[in-house]
Amino acid sequence: MTTTTPPVTLDDVQDAATRLKGVAHRTPVLRSRTLDMRVGAEVFLKCENFQRVGAFKFRGAYNAASRLTPEQLARGIAAYSSGNHAQAVALAARELGTTAVIVMPEDAPRSKRAATEGYGAEIVTYDRYTGDREAIAEALAAERGLALIPPYEHPHVMAGQGTAALELLEETGELGALLTPVGGGGLMAGSATAAKGLHPDIRMVGVEPEAGDDTKRSLEAGRRISIPVPKTIADGQALHTPGELTFSVNRRLVDEIVLVSDDEIRDAMRFAFERLKIVIEPSGATPLAALLSGRVSGLPDRIGVIVSGGNVDAERFARLCAGGV
16 A cells, blocks of 8 residues: 655644744734625635735745755756746845846736846746746756746745745634635645644635636546636736646645636725725735635635735736726
């Protein structure tokens, strides 16, 4: 009889938390009476929009980068990302005294590209609808001798992302459900590992944009499904297939995937701004959108939500809230 060792464990997440202490922010957990009344439950929002670089991605990027050897750090780091992981790797590289080269889509939000360059990274662009960012980054890393840190398909990245859920549960105690955005699946894989490791009965609910339902389809099929690159305002979730490692975790630990429309995402962004006084980017708003739109049935009394990021510039935020793209 053989057993398969999971790529990330609760011990890995707890070890990552120790490594990130004093480096990553311990982000606030916000409450809203209006939100509780709308949802009919106590809702606890883990606000990773207040994390360094404005998103949870710094947790995984730093956890992975800080484990590189001195020789690897001397050569530098490569990554590929639509924005938040790009910024996270760039900042982690700067913190560790090395350099970063990031492969980003040509249509990445200007604010995310500017921030990535502001942390000192070199940017290499590609067309997200015709190019293979992973292949481009792998070739670049091989050519220059760089250590490649992918945005989700890496055990140390997943473990680092899971520290957000670990912190949330340390503050709130046991929750009936935890809602998390799902793109490549790293945040969900780390969060589910931490949450189920501490509270096996917690209900893990992933949220995807309607146009980017690759994880939902994959879980229903029992195997990874590829879809055309989705067109959605949730650019951080505009992926065509789940990661292999992340899917191996999420197929075991995720209880449900729900979908939200771009209009529901916009409504959630407006609600967060008007009622909570916080700015959330579209991908970070999808779990809140799922709650506000009633997409999750049979809600428990206490619900956690990972608000994954807030990286959206003022011009695009206003345009999105007004119904644009």
